[in-house]
Amino acid sequence: MARAVSTRRMLVLTAIGWTIGLVLFFPIVWTILTSFKTEGEAIASPPSFLFFNWTLENYAEVQSRSNYLKHVMNSVVISLGSTALALAIAIPAAWAMAFSPTRHTKDVLMWMLSTKMLPPVGVLIPIYLMFRDTGLLDTRLGLVIVMTLINLPIVVWMLYTYFKEIPADILEAARMDGASLRNEILFVLAPMAVPGIASTVLLNIILAWNEAFWTLNLTAANAAPLTAFIASYSSPEGLFWAKLSAASTLAIAPILIMGWFSQKQLVRGLTFGAVK
């Protein structure tokens, strides 16, 4: 019976949904469109939406000025590397917290989250000095370590909430069957935890990819990721809207594409864990 009204309702919902979706997405479309304009057209008023002379000159300029691929590689290595490292450290911790909680588990979790509240600028100089002395300045390894530590609290916390959803009886049963701890994790826990881990991984990659304080301040030429690449296009001199748009499009394209493809996974993982 409820289906009877649906056609009209569907149309209204479709109109509302698309309007909101397009409005929210608009700044991104606008950036992409601007990246194909000349600098003059980029600031023209009234603005042209589709009917302008499409040009690739901004991309050519960006290509000739900076080594885009190097920055992408750095971003990829730093975000994947730190995610992998964070997982390796966080999975055991979250597992322990979820399955052998003590009175202090909640406090430890909260404390971990509170470490994220230290404003990075306040500790830049101490970290810079430590990095200088250990030779980690401007290395990918250094940034992998920093990104790991920065995101570790979130990773532990997310994994913890996922793991808690796994019924303890199953583990009990496995243990009865004489499964070792290793097997317990590998064959019982892992398959059930995969969706949760996957969405944690995705979220962490996004956060690491977009982090712009440490990646900018601890690198020079070698390890600079895409955030540093962007910093060279917001110019205090001359017209730069179109070039900036081209650089921005290049900087967000990889993560946007990854995000779109994995969007279903992200939703499924989140459903399974954190919010149930």
Added chain:
Amino acid sequence: MKMERLVLGACSAIALSLAGAAGAETLTIATVNNGDMIRMQKLADDFTSKNPDITLDWVVMEENVLRQKVTTDIATKGGQYDVMTIGTYEVPIWAKQNWLVPLDNLGTDYAVNDILPAIRKGLSVDGKLYAAPFYGESSMTMYRKDLFQKAGITMPDAPSWSFVADAARKITDKSKELYGICLRGKAGWGENMAFLTAMGNSFGARWFDESWKAQFDQPEWKKTLSFYVDLMKDAGPPGASSNGFNENLALFQSGKCAMWIDATVAASFVTDPKESKVADQVGFALAPDTGLGKRSNWLWSWALAIPASTNKQASAEKFIAWATGKNYIDLVASKEGWANVPPGTRTSLYENPKYVEAAPFANMTLQSIRQADPENPTVKPVPYVGVQFVAIPEFQGIGTAVGQQFAAALAGQASVDQALKNAQQITERTMAKSGYPKK
């Protein structure tokens, strides 16, 4: 499993990146993303083909980000950079700390004496050059000849502030998005405070008296700021409090401003028909004054320096000699035309008939630079060095905070009196914390 491969991949990538490159010496050059520096980066093949044993790694960034990075690095002796692009503000402070290598080995054909005296003085400490100027600038008045003609006004070569204000109000036609004057309003020590400090000089204002007491409670500052706020309210563009150099450049290039008082380097952009709609209509005059003997023009230079923490000093010197030498100017001229060479560094450039012909603004630029005196910037004596800044480490912070107050006054969110009162308080507090007045 997938995850395993991921970890392995990440690890091997890290290992690869750690291995690094060996062999040729690599110079890491930190520079600002202004047009002239980007051109230098593009022309750098000329240098590497002459010096095959040196490779160049560029870190090109927006000015403020770059300044943060190089300052942190040099102060902690991080040693990440071999050549740094710094300005006349940093040079005296850094040189005193022995953070910079004096540049006495730039080669015999470098012709140090050819560097414009005002610029050279700004980059030297105790007579030693610590940074080689890549380009130099002062500020001047740029105006639209067509609009002035239409309004029946003639711009003198050396206008006064009252003339400028009258002309601006007369030409303004807000219904047509035409504004009489565009001035910097965006907060920042290198943005609105560069302009307002220089403007204050022409009104007889100063940052500190001889015993380092802040002077924002003095009538000269009140006159300066009221004049500026009133003028911008009547004849300035909307949103002036977020306009810096670049925003005003775009406004002027798109024909929305009749006058613009800003850096002399802008002259080549506003007269470039590829970028500017008003290229053939731009005239130049000195920055305005009020008859007190000082004009509101500043002095700045972006210069290349070698941090003491590098161990590649010889190569860095070679690079600096290349980038700031006479041959580089010829190289740019041959590839991009004379109008595009980095201006404001060498006397010989202004004696070159080809340049003077290609750059209608050459004479005004030279006059403006010559008139700036960093040691006696304003009417009354001051204890500091610097025309549009005060060369002490505290200035970046104070300048930006005071700039915020003045931007608020411009935006109409605070009165001129309130802004000056806050500025005085901010300056006194910070100076007191640093232990001023000293001796």
Added chain:
Amino acid sequence: MATLHTRSVARAMMAPSVLLLLAWMAVPLAMTLYFSFVRYNLLMPGSLEWIGFLNYSFFLTDPAFGTALVNTLRLVGGVLLITVVGGTFLAILLDQPFFGQGIVRILTIAPFFVMPTVSALVWKNMLMHPVYGLFAWLARTFGLQPLDWLASVPLFSVTLIVAWQWLPFATLILLTALQSLDEEQKEAAQMDGARAPSLFFYIVLPHLARAITVVVLIETIFLLSVFAEILVTTNGGPGYDSTNLTYLVYAQALLQFDVGGASAGGIVAVILANIVAIFLVRLIGKNLET
């Protein structure tokens, strides 16, 4: 009997992350704490002179401090309000079937993937600019005076930009929570003649409580240290109108290079953040219990 064994194993498994975070917290924190009691300006090297609480008193009596504190809370509160309310609405919308639902969902979450610096630059230059911005053009098209966003309503503009970035996050979390709402429960309520508003307030909202908690908690952590957006758009101004605590610390650390002052500011910010955290945990911690 196994518990003793499991417990020590558990402890061993937690050890790496706890120890690493401890080190990550403790070492810089100890250095920061020390720096906060000495006169240490990067640009004026020399011996680090012990000056007691001078750095703290200067930071706490800074005329900008009170404003920054209020701005921090307003920014966090404003973004939370927009993202939670907007996110709930969007989640309910996206939970209904309509044409192209999948594509709309993708469009909606896309802002989350954009780097903060990039989105701030885009909003500032291409949307909110009073002359070239699209909003100004729209205003003029309708015969209105364009609003100078970043000068007239700076904090609101920053709030809007940050909310745009975080709305997708809230939507995603709330949407997934909504999808786990029992269809039968809803239908039963509808059978009982429950109308849409009461359905929403008595069934949907209570179900979303925990998800909203998650959103509030995670977003608060990130929003307390919003910085790039402010630096790029308003530089904390005009005046102190959009200065938050993080920005104030930044001004000490990277404009004045006053490491001592910045360290004191950092410590103050940590203490305040922890007060907020404790408050949050008290307030909503119960929601996290299963």
